[in-house]
Amino acid sequence: MTTSHRTALITGANKGIGKETARGLAALGITVLIGARDAERGEAAAEELRADGADVRFVTLDVTDETSVRAAAEHIDATFDRLDILVNNAAIAAGPRKPSETPAATVRQVYETNVFGVIAVTHAMLPLLRRSAAARIVNMSSELGSLTHLADPGSPWSAHSSILLPYCTSKSALNAITALYADELRAEGILVNAVSPGYCATDLNRHTGIRTPEEGAAVAVALATAGEDGPTGAFLAEDGPIPW
Numbered sequence: 001m002t003t004s005h006r007t008a009l010i011t012g013a014n015k016g017i018g019k020e021t022a023r024g025l026a027a028l029g030i031t032v033l034i035g036a037r038d039a040e041r042g043e044a045a046a047e048e049l050r051a052d053g054a055d056v057r058f059v060t061l062d063v064t065d066e067t068s069v070r071a072a073a074e075h076i077d078a079t080f081d082r083l084d085i086l087v088n089n090a091a092i093a094a095g096p097r098k099p100s101e102t103p104a105a106t107v108r109q110v111y112e113t114n115v116f117g118v119i120a121v122t123h124a125m126l127p128l129l130r131r132s133a134a135a136r137i138v139n140m141s142s143e144l145g146s147l148t149h150l151a152d153p154g155s156p157w158s159a160h161s162s163i164l165l166p167y168c169t170s171k172s173a174l175n176a177i178t179a180l181y182a183d184e185l186r187a188e189g190i191l192v193n194a195v196s197p198g199y200c201a202t203d204l205n206r207h208t209g210i211r212t213p214e215e216g217a218a219v220a221v222a223l224a225t226a227g228e229d230g231p232t233g234a235f236l237a238e239d240g241p242i243p244w
């Protein structure tokens with residue numbers, strides 16, 4: 001690897017928006033590591049993207065399993081010596097249920113992936129990202145995490161948010177985490193942003209979304225490859241900032 005060649009890790013990249021983010025980054029000549037908890041699904045996605053002539057590889061990564069996270073970091077260290085781009089994409093949802101009928105255990109389960117998983121992966125990858133000349137962290141968030149929207153019963157997202165407490169609040173937490181990491185890492189030139197892909201047809205929403213996963217991936221690809229004057233500590237959709 002030359003000093004200018006970039007390597008990206010995307011969590012939960014075996015399908016959906018993560019896979020399309022992988023495709024988009026690989027098309028720019030970036031070596032892409034497909035993080036997936038299931039080897040068969042991860043390898044199949046990597047193979048599909050390699051068919052385009054891209055350098056795409058599978059890495060075992062269950063974001064809720066510290067041993068798996070550590071092993072992925074050790075593998076990247078041994079193979080590439082550094083990491084340039086981390087896209088925290090893996091997420092799950094639970095519901096639909098009213099907030100008052102949502103067990104704490106369900107919220108905890110969603111947070112394990114969507115919140116604690118992001119923190120665990122980010123911590124494990126930070127030493128590798130710090131060796132990059134232009135490290136970027138992109139956290140795949142959602143408009144459903146916007147406190148401005150959640151506090152507005154008339155918001156266009158209220159039909160979804162009113163029955164998805166674990167998912168929505170996990171993305172609110174992710175937004176807060178993004179802001180704090182961005183603040184800490186700003187002086188080191190590591191740009192950290194939260195993005196919203198829009199409502200895309202994927203397994204997460206039983207394909208009810210109105211955008212394609214490829215359209216959803218575009219904002220993540222843009223932020224993952226932003227120049228040194230790019231934003232940090234922002235919450236962005238394709239067409240601009242989203243209210244926190």
Ligand SMILES: NC(=O)c1ccc[n+]([C@@H]2O[C@H](COP(=O)([O-])OP(=O)(O)OC[C@H]3O[C@@H](n4cnc5c(N)ncnc54)[C@H](OP(=O)(O)O)[C@@H]3O)[C@@H](O)[C@H]2O)c1
Binds near residue numbers: 038197
């Ligand atoms: N679709 C939308 O409209 C929409 C809107 C806003 C934000 N988002 C966000 O976009 C991101 C991608 O979602 P998507 O719609 O593409 O969903 P998806 O098709 O369900 O993909 C989710 C991915 O996360 C992986 N994953 C789940 N738990 C994991 C774990 N513990 N470790 C590693 N990987 C794990 C899944 O792997 P398996 O195949 O093994 O389950 C899958 O690859 C998520 O952060 C989501 O919140 C989506």
